[in-house]
Amino acid sequence: MAGRLHQRDLRHWLVAAGLRLGDAVAGLWQADLAEILLAERDRWFLWLPVLLGTGIAGYFLLPFEPALALLRWAVATLLLAIFALAWRRQAAVWRVPLIALLAVLAGPWLAAERTWQVAAPVLEHRTGAVWIEGRVREAEQRDSGYRVLLDRLVIGSLGELDLPQRIRVTLRRDGDMLWPGQRIRLRALLSPPPEPALPGAYDFARAAWFRQIGAVGYAISAPEVLRIEETAGWRDAGLMALSSLRQDISRRLAESAKGAGGAIAIALMTGERGPIPDTTDQDFRDSGLAHILSISGLHLTLVAGLLFFVVRALLALSPRLALHYPIKKWAAAIALLGAVTYTLLSGAGLPTLRALVMISLALLAVVLDRRAITLRSVAWAALVLLVLWPESLLDPGFQMSFAAVTALVAAFELWGPRITAWRAAADGAPLRLALLWLLGTMAASFVAGMGSSFFAAYHFNRVADYALIANLLATPLVSFIIMPLGMLAFLLMPLGLEQLALTPMVWGVDLLVGIAHWVSGWPGAVGYMPAMPVWGLAGIAGGGLWLCLWRRAWRWLGLAGLALGSVSPWLVPVPDLLIGNDGRLIAARAGDGVHFYLSGSVPPRSFAGEVWWQRLGAPPLYPWPALRRNDTEGRSGVDGSVRCDPDGCAWRHDGFLVALPKRPQAITEDCRHADAVIAQQLAIRYRCPAARVVIDRFDLRRSGAHTLFLDRQTGLRVVTVAESRGRRPWALLQGHGLPGSADTDEAGSPRNHFSVSP
Structure with missing residues (x-):
């Protein structure tokens, strides 16, 4: 990644980082560690989700499945010890380390509980062509067909105990589109969720385990619609209705907006990325604009922010309301309702849920007359997601979005007073305000890009070298044209007038596609790097958090972790x-x-x-x-x-x-x-x-x-x-028990095979 930088810029950055790091080490050497920790006491809470995440990461790194009963016993024992110390009001010095230890141990406990909560049968071997009956839970249009998620299954001769909870099947583009709630029958080839392509690569089977997807495959016959399946309970009915509504919106948008621009408009409004052409998707990745296609913090912030300011401005037109009623709090409540609605319509993915928690805390802070955006709200959002969905820690979107938000909030805490002073000095001067806005946008894009690029490099082994320039060109277009018109299209859809907003929105999206294509075509637009080891990612995460969460000079020690993680791909051997x-x-x-x-x-x-x-x-x-x-x-x-x-x-x-x-x-x-x-x-x-x-x-x-x-x-x-x-529930070993797979020859003598015993 650093190889793409100019040597002079890299040398200046290393010198500045070295000076900062040297000052931090010298200050730490002369100071008392306990005194520094006490001085940062108000920041201790920020490390709670970090400790919880450390425990969760440790759980997923284990080569075996830990005993759930032992984890429960350890967590309960620590809780009793903490309550006992608090009750007797003695040994208060031990409470903080015990709480920290509890947070670390709670990580593997929550992850193990979640693992067995979602446990469902997984197909053991590939099948031949089998007849499948199931209810359509989700139907997503793809560039070359459709992909459906089926539940309530009947698969060939499989018994009830061996039936997966859900399967995902790809269909050819022929016949009518399927809708959630329909029960269908088709002939398909199925296989277990695929294992990683290489040791350490992305494990789809692990992600499928937590979605209760026990098999994947593709249809070899056209689906036959049998009937509309009845829903069981209000929750199931609500999910089916919401999925149908999303699909209906996507269908109406597809009929009105064609081409790559229309496909991206659908992705921005409903979260359905399947129809986006592969070439366009590649251009967005190479230019560093791929985050725009995935609904996350940027989109939800724009939706909530626009609703907040528009509603507040409209209410302020009435002097009576503006002077006698809390219109600011009313606007925050309506913005929160709009953010929740947008999250549900867009599929409620993990990055969107993370952003929703953040936005909800910020708007609730407005209602309660508290400061809206702080690192404490970021910590609360992380805690909520990690407690409810521990597996989200492994999601690239989770890591990249939290890294970007944490870096942005920490940078604002550091530079906020200066920005406020510059804004006050520029009051009444439009050119100065415009220049300040441009510099602020550049700085925000740079900080957010730096925060997320390390994690993108780990997961995708690539860095978009011109991402800063591309985001500077694209952010105003997305913020002031595309997303406001998308919201207007949502509001006009019940009247059948969405075309009035959708047409100019697609024009703006076409311009966005042009920017992505232009920047991705520049020489050296993409830099590749070898696979980063896990300890390199740990160094980046730990160093970045140390840099962002503390206030004193010792925060600059985090640069050591960032530097070590950045060079780690070149410190480990590459397979021959x-x-x-x-x-x-x-x-x-x-x-x-x-x-x-x-x-x-x-x-x-x-x-x-x-x-x-x-x-x-x-x-x-x-x-x-x-x-x-x-x-x-x-x-x-x-x-x-x-x-x-x-x-x-x-x-x-x-x-x-x-x-x-x-x-x-x-x-x-x-x-x-x-x-x-x-x-x-x-x-x-x-x-x-x-x-x-x-x-x-x-x-x-x-x-x-x-x-x-x-x-x-x-x-x-x-x-x-x-x-x-390792020996984990989602790590199904293919070929186990097949004839001739034992490590002995026909005479019973051991062979000198290298293999991992199941």
């Missing part, structure tokens, strides 16, 4: 060889140590191939040597480090030989000479005397994708998806 869980996709480092050979298409087109390429740091690629049907001689790669013939392939790197046999008769010879034998599509049922690592198709099916690290001093090291996920 990667094998997919089905054995078809493989990547190997070339002889120059920079390029990688990749099987399949180059550049990668598959989802797994793109994930690999990004997590490797977007290296230049060579195509894997491909044999023609009638080839009898071998073919070599560009630099000769990979050579393939009809019997298989051989890869040489850093003094190691890795064999990849394709025929059973080649395995015997490879086992005598190779350091590692990887039979992606074959089974190896005997020992390999020379090979230190042996992997066959059963190992890949059981343990998922494998990565190999080669080092002359430490030798071969293998990391698998199963090893990185």
